[in-house]
Amino acid sequence: MSSRALRRLKGEQRAQAALQELELSDEERMKSDAHKLKNNTSNIFELIGDADGCPSDEEIAERGREGAQLKKDYVKNEKSNKKKKKKKKASAENGKEVAAAGDDIDALLETLEKSKGLSHQNADSNVAEHRPLLYVEHRNLNPETELKRFFGARAVLGDQRVKQRQRQFHRCTWMTVPKDTWPRFSRPGISMSLVESKDGLQHFTFEHNRDYQQVQFKFFDAVESMDPNNIVVLLQLNPYHIDSLLQLSDVCHLQDDQETARDLIEKALYCFECAFHPVFSLTSGICRLDYRRPENRAFYLALFKHVMFLEKRGCPRTALEYCKLILSLDPDNDPLCMLLHFDFLCLRCREYTTFIRLNEEWEVHRNLSQLPNFAFSVALSHYHLSQQDDISPEESQQLRQKADVLLQNALIMFPGALMPLLDLCTVQPDAAVSSHAFFGPKSQIGQPPALSELVFLYVGRCHSLWKDAGLMLWLEENVEKVLKRVDTHDPYVEECQNKRKLRYQSAPRNIHRHVMMSEIKEATATLPLEVTTQPGMGFDPLPPLDSIVSYTRPERQNAGASNESTLSLFFRSLLPNFNMQGTEDGQEVARAGRELNQEVNRLMVAMRDMLANIQFREPQWEDNPDRDDEEWD
Known part of the structure; x- marks a missing residue:
């Protein structure tokens, strides 16, 4: 039942109560008063109190006037109700005038709710502006919240409401919703401890007990056997072993069994959340996990894979929330380089102001303008903001001019991104553009390998955001302006050329790790040989060189192999x-x-x-x- 229907029901109940009071005649009231007085005279001393408390003639007259006025109001309300019934088929204006007298309460409630709603909206907007940049909301961690917003609860939940009575008891968690088909959860041997609290930050780490370490050693043996069936057998005995879930999820993903792969990742996240420390919080933004510890890496990787599945599922807003969560666990080092993915998710879910705010606040100490994805996505965010209908023409023009400048600077700084972008968008460039030395093949061949890795990562991931006729016209206009600036020997062109030569000599290890996990073929083809030739596993891609190992695997003795030749x-x-x-x-x-x-x-x-x-x-x-x-x- 809607809120308006509830208010109408309350109004009718009040009117009926007033009607019952008015239907009592004066004689019935006098009889009832006399009857009450007669019943209350059992104690002789009560008459003294009643005599002192008897109403005076003036009070009786006042009550009579109030009763008469109440009768008049009731008659007016009754007449107005009759008029509404008779004039239902009349014009809408007359109907509104007649209904105004009877809907005073509803109108008053509506105005109060509107004023409260506006105040709440203003308060929410003010709170959002003062929230931390990487603030995570619990309700946005559930993909069903985003799906219900588009398709409705009935389409998303389906028959789950009917099966709620038969549902098994599961621990309430924020990141995943346990399924009845999952094995019964029993603590697998993972726990979390608080390492230290320093400078307002709380550093945590996951720990493995002795039994879990033995299962981990068996997992290493199963991986070395190169047989996924051995991992399946291990999971049957230990259904919540994290690394086995991650590795088997990769196997299912390669076999195009996306549903099973996603389910395995959700199991891993559920196991991690059940092991959280009581002080650990997903939303506070002050909890840290060191990626150098192998026990913590699995949590990072499970979150990253969950982001990829959410993106494919069509939940970019939920994926953005998990992206902020990963970034908040170690924002200084960013071991999975989530900044290379942050812009794409913000543009997908139209969080333009959030992305612009991140760029403005972190540009000083992180030099985000050196990343191609930030250079192009900031310009694209300003362009989308200029196209909104709820802003003034002057503000729209200012945003459009700023977007033009940002896009031109991005094209001058990263000229090798234009032709691959147009190629993936199936757009034939103009002959003047393709034949120009600035945007031609020389721009791609002459750029450093590390820059090529970043450029092809951005183009391979974000080219779908440019497949719009209006955006292509905007891009074409600014490309022509860039060529004019190049031909006129703009000093900024030479400055960017010198930056490209001095920087991007080699990419950090976290960027290589992100490219490997992104599975974007345009970017993985640009990885250096020292990365592609390294032995790596899906449960721990490119481990840090300064890992903090808490326990080691015992050496396996093989006497027969020692006497064998090369x-x-x-x-x-x-x-x-x-x-x-x-x-x-x-x-x-x-x-x-x-x-x-x-x-x-x-x-x-x-x-x-x-x-x-x-x-x-x-x-x-x-x-x-x-x-x-x-x-x-």
Whole structure:
């Protein structure tokens, strides 16, 4: 029932109560008063009190006047109600005038609610302006909140309301909603402890008990076997082992089983949240987790994978909230480099002011303008703000002019991003643009490898945001202005060229880690060889070089392998069942030979494919003594 219907019901109840009081005649009132007086004279001393408390003639006359006035009001209300019934088919203006007398209470309540609503909106806007930049709201961590906003609760929940009575008891959590199909949760051996409280910040860490460490060692054995079935068996015995959930989620993702992959990540997050310290808070913004500890990395990776699934599910607002959560756990180091993803999520969910505020507050100490995604996305945010209808023409013009300047500066600083962006947007550039030396192929070949990695990451992720006719016209106008500035030898063009030569010599490790986990093929193709040739696992991609290890895996003794030659070890890497000493069974020898030939043939095919697709890289940039050592990540 709506609030207006409730107010009408209350008004009718009040009118009925007044009607019942008016229907009592004066005689009935006098009889009732006499009856009460008769019943109350059981004590003789009560008559003395009644005599003292008897109303005077003036009070009786006043009550009579009040009763007469109440009768008149009732008659007026009754007449107005009759008029409303008779004139339902009349004009709307007459109907409003007649209903005004009967809806005074509703109108008063509506005006009060409107005034309160406006005050609440103003208060919320003021509070939002003074909130911390990485403030996280609990209600925005649930993707159903965003889905209900678009499709309604009935379409999102479906038959869940009917099954609520049969639902099992689960611990209430913020990040995930436990499912009845999940195994019963029992503490797997993960806990969280407070390391220290310093400078208003609380540093926490996850810890593994002895039993969980043994399960972790078994997990390492299962990973080395290169057989996902061993991980499945381990999960059957330990259904809430974090690294097994993450690794098996990657396997399901590669097999296009997105539903199972997402469910495994949600299980991991549920296990982590059940292990939270009582003081640990997702929304305070003062809790820190050190990524150098392996126990904490799994929480970062689970959150990152959850962001990717939320984005594919069509929940960019929820994904942005988790992005802020990851960034708040270590904003100084940003181990997963969430700043490279922050702009895309803000533009997807139209949080333009939030992104502009981040750029303005962090530009001083983080040099965000050196990142291509920030340079282009800030201009795009100002452009979208200028197109809104709730601003004045003067303000719209100012925002548009600022957006033009920002876009031109971004194109001058990162000219190698234009042609790949137009290519992914399936837009044929003008001949004057494609043939110009500033935006031509030379702009992509001449940029440092680290800059190419950032440019292709932005283009591969955000090209869908530019697929709009109005945006392409705006981009075309500013490209022409940039070419004019280049031809007229604008000093800013030469300044940006010098910055590109001095900076972007090598990308930090967290950027490589982000590119590997982003799965954007345009960006992963630009990773350096020292990164792609490193052995890495999905549960711990590119671990930090200064890791803080709390416990180590015991060494596995293998006496038989110590006497083997290099050739034997090579064949064993190709065929695990190969034995250099041979066997007495001739069939086993023949079978091993056939398998060896097959593995060698596969190796040769892989080598031919590698040689056919080999790409010559640009020579490494020489160390420049004038290099700008300023942090740019």
